[in-house]
Amino acid sequence: MRVVLVTGAGSGFGRLTVEALGARGHTVFAGLRGVGGRNEKAAAELTALGLRVVELDVLDQASADAAVAAVLQDAGRLDVVINNAGRMFAGPVEAFTAEEVSTILDVNVLGAVRVARAALPHLRRQGHGVLIQNGSLAGWTTVPYTGLYSAGKAAIRSLVEGWHHELAPFGVESVIVDAASYPTNIGANAGSPSDAERLAVYGEGFTGFMSGLLAHAAAATPGDPREVADAFVRLVEMRDGTRPFRTVVGPDAESDAVRAAAVAADRATEAVATGLGVASHLV
Structure with a gap:
């Protein structure tokens, strides 16, 4: 059984994943922001299921460090970190201010960096x-x-690809699950730009796009988000050294297209690395 820390575990893929892992007997730490506030209800529900809840705000390095330290103190080790926290944002790029762009990337990119920085020293030592x-x-x-x-x-x-190559000599794996859109609360909680004047310039283009997207979602047979949670569980339970770098989850047509693009990208990486004389560092 593994000791697993999951970020953004209060809802969506994160919630489904911690519940599935807990049901299979793993020691699961559900990372939530605002355990005593906005996520108090979710924390109580997860605790009732026998999961261990830790305060983890991916926007704060000290919080990420404290969460990892709490896992190590409680369980004595940490085997797997699932970086799941993130938010959806929709709107014309121009209508987002630079400050909003910074916030978006802080949540969706730097959050994963902070959690990795907190966990990696311990994983490398192990x-x-x-x-x-x-x-x-x-x-x-x-x-x-x-x-x-x-x-x-x-x-x-x-970033994940960079970690994949750089961490391999230490026995640490870095892998990614590329999932299609599934019916979770991420869309309902999507952020939008604040510059109403610039947003209005795009007028019917943006409103028509959103209407079409919602109509398609209503008419289509919804996928089961548990497919993504199941992919996380499979990766957790695989023997070390056997995990695929990339797992694609979604409708066949979309998944096959992305897999084809990934194969081409991998070949390009190898070609560029060979040209730079560093291909031997690829794993």
Whole structure:
């Protein structure tokens, strides 16, 4: 059985994942922001299921450090970190202020960096462990009005690949789950730009896009978000050294297209590394 820390565990993929892992007997620490406030109800529900709840705000390095320290003090080790925390943002890129862009990337990119920085010294000393990142098909493709969200997921994809190569000599794995869109609360909680004047410039283009998106979601047969949680569980339970770098979860057409793009990207990475004389460092 593994000791697992999951960020953003109060709802969505994170909530489903901690519940599934707990049901299979793993020692699970559910990382939540505002355990005594906004997420008090979720914390109580998770505790009632026998899961261990830790305060973890991915926007605060001290909070991430304290959460990892709490896991180590309680369980004596940490085997797996699942970076799941993040938010959806939709709107014309121009209508987001620079400050809003900074906030978006802080949540969706730097949050994962902070948690990794907190956990990696311990994983390296152990000589084993795995970082599992919740990515997205949006990290490979960008549709209108999701540019900032896709930019964050693309940045995460590159970070995970960098960790994958750099951490291998220490026995630590870095892998990613690229998931399609599933019916969770991430869409309902999506952020929007504050510059109403610039947003209005895009008028019917943006409203028509959102209407079409909502209509499609209402008409389509919804996917089961537990498919993503199941992918996380499979990665947690795989033998060290056998985990695939990338797991794609979603409808066949979308998943196959992303897998094809990933194969091409991997070949490009190898070619560039060879050209730079550092291909031997790829794992």
